[in-house]
Amino acid sequence: MRILVTGASGFVGRALAERLSRDVRYQLRAASRNVSVFPPEIDSCFAPSLGSNADWHQALNDVSAVVHSAARVHVMNDTADDPLVEFRKANVDGTLSLARQAAAAGVKRFIFISSIKVNGEGTKPGHPYRADDMPDPQDSYGVSKMEAEQGLRALASETGMEVVIIRPVLVYGPGVKANFRSMMSWLRKGIPLPLGATGNKRSLVAVDNLVDLITTCIDHPAAANQTFLVSDDEDLSTTQLLQRMGKALGRPARLLPVPASLLQAGAAMLGRRAIAQRLCGSLQVDIGKTRELLAWAPPVSVDDALRNTARAFEAG
Template sequence: MILITGATGFVGDALVRRLRADDVTRRVVVAVRRGGLSWPDGVLPCQVGDLTPSTDWTNALNGVSAVVHCAARVHVMRDTSADPLEEFRRINVQGTLNLARQAAVAGVRRFVFVSSIKVNGEATQPGRPFKADGVLAPLDAYGVSKMEAEQGLREIGQQTGMEVVIIRPPLVYGPGVKANFAAMMRWLQRGVPLPLGAIRNQRSLVALDNLVDLIVTCLTHPAAANQTFLVSDGEDLSTTQLLQRMGQALGRPARLVPVSPALLKLVAALVGKPAVAQRLCGSLQVDISKTRQLLGWVPPLSVDEGLKSAAEGYLREASV
C-alpha cells in the first residue's frame, strides 16, 4: 500500500491516476486536508489536515509500505509572510521530517521525496548542467527549505534504515499546468506578438507524465534506494524554441519578434521584474545521465509529445 501526500496537486493527482491505471488491485492512500472529495475506486482518503511539524500520521501510515511526499509549501512570487524562510522551514522541513520519522516507526520501507531543482540553484552556465550529486546552491527560501528537508531525510534514513529517494524536477508542465506556462499558451493561442524570437538559452523541462513515470520507477527499483535523481525530458530548449514548438502543439504559429536578450533584461530591470528576464533569457540545464544509467530510465514522452498533451489539456479547459 502506498501513501501519497499532496494528492490533489498537479503532480500528486497525476501520480494517483497512474498508479491506479497500472494496477487496479493496488491500494493507494491519499492524505487529504478535509473530507468530502470524491476519489476513484481503490483510492483510500485519510483526513490528516495540514502538513505541520505536529501532524499525526498514524492512521494514514497504517499498513503502508511506501510514501511519496509531494505536499509542500510551494514557491510563491509574492510572499506576504513576515518571515518567509521560517514559514517554508516550518512546513517543508519540520513538517516533512515529522512525517518521515513517523513513517520509519510505522515500518515504511521507502520514502520518495519530490524536491526541486532549486536545491542546485537558479541558473547554469553553457555546457555545465546541474548534476544530481553536484554542489548545492539554493538562492531563495523555498530552495533552502527543500535542501534542508533532503538533508534531514538522509539522516533519518541512516538512523532508521528506511530507504530515502530524492527527485529534483525542473519546471513541470502538462495538462492543467498553471502560472507562467499557461500564460504562454494563452498568449500563443490569442496570437499575441512576443519579443522572444532571439533567445539562445538552454532550459530543461519535464513533462508531467515523465516525472510521474520516474516516481513510479523509484518506488520499487532496487538501485533507487538512498539516491538523488534529476529528471527532464532529455532535450533542452531555448525559450524561442519552446514557444515555437508550443505553438505547433496548439496549432497556432508563434508570432515572435527578435529582440536582444540584453534589451529584454534592461527593460525587465527598469520595471522591477529582473527575475522574469532571468527565467526567459537565462539557462538552466540538468544532467539526467545518472538517472538513465542507474535506473535504466528513459523519458517515455518526447518534448513534442509532452507539449501536445499540455496543449490538449489547455484547449479542453479553454473550451469549457
C-alpha cells in the first residue's frame, strides 16, 4: 500500500515519513520542496507549490492514501497585505486541487492534517472542545483550515473518496521550534519566569502520538469520513508544563508566582495579548471520540515525550 505524504520535510511530515519508512505494511512516497533531506532509499518527489494549478499527477501514481500535512502555517506577525487571501490560496485552493487529483487518480483515502484553530482559540477550564462542536475559527489560518475541511467533505460526497480530518493541538517533540523551544532555552539558562501561578489547562500532543494516530487512520475502517481531535490526554497548566520540562532537562524551573491576571494585564498594555492567552489561557480537547471509534490511546506519556524532546534539544 503506497502512501503519499506531503510536507514530508516539515516537523510532523518528517516524523510521519520516518515512521512509515520503517513499517513493512506501507510503501512511502515523500513529497517535499526539499527532497535533499531524504536518503536515496526513500521514494521522494519534488512537491509543487500549494495552489489551484499545482500538478500532482506523477506523485499520485499508484498511491492508495494521501496524508496532506503541507500547509501555509500560522505565524504570529504575518506581513501579507491580506493574510486570508494567502492562506486560502495554499490551504484551501491547494488542498482541494490535490484532493480532486487524488480522487481522479483512484486514491481511496485522503487524510487532512487540520488544526484545533478550527474549533477556536480557547476554552473555559473543564469545558473542552469536541470533534463535532460547531467550528469557531478566530483568525485567517483557522478560517482557511475550516474552509478546506468543508471542501473536502463535499468532495468526499461527490467522488466516494474517503476523507479523514485530524485537528491537532500544539505539537511538540524532538526538533520542535518556536515558543516551545524558547521555553526550553529559558529553562536551560536558569532564567526566572513569572509563570509560577497559572491555573490554566492546555492540551498538547507529542509528535509521536500524533504520528501514531495518523498511521492508525490510514486504513482503519471506522476512520472514514470522520473528524478527530488528538492530544496526549493529559492537560497541563503552563506552570506544570515548565516544571516537568525542567525536570526532563535536569534543570529545575525557576518560577515566580505572579498572578495570571497581572500577566494578562501587562501583556495587554504591551500589545501582547495573544502571547498572554497562550501562556495563561486554557485550551482543552476531549479525545473521547478518537479513543472510542478507533480504539486508540496515546502510546507515549507526557513525561517520556518531554524527555525525548529534551534529549534532542541538548544534543542539537
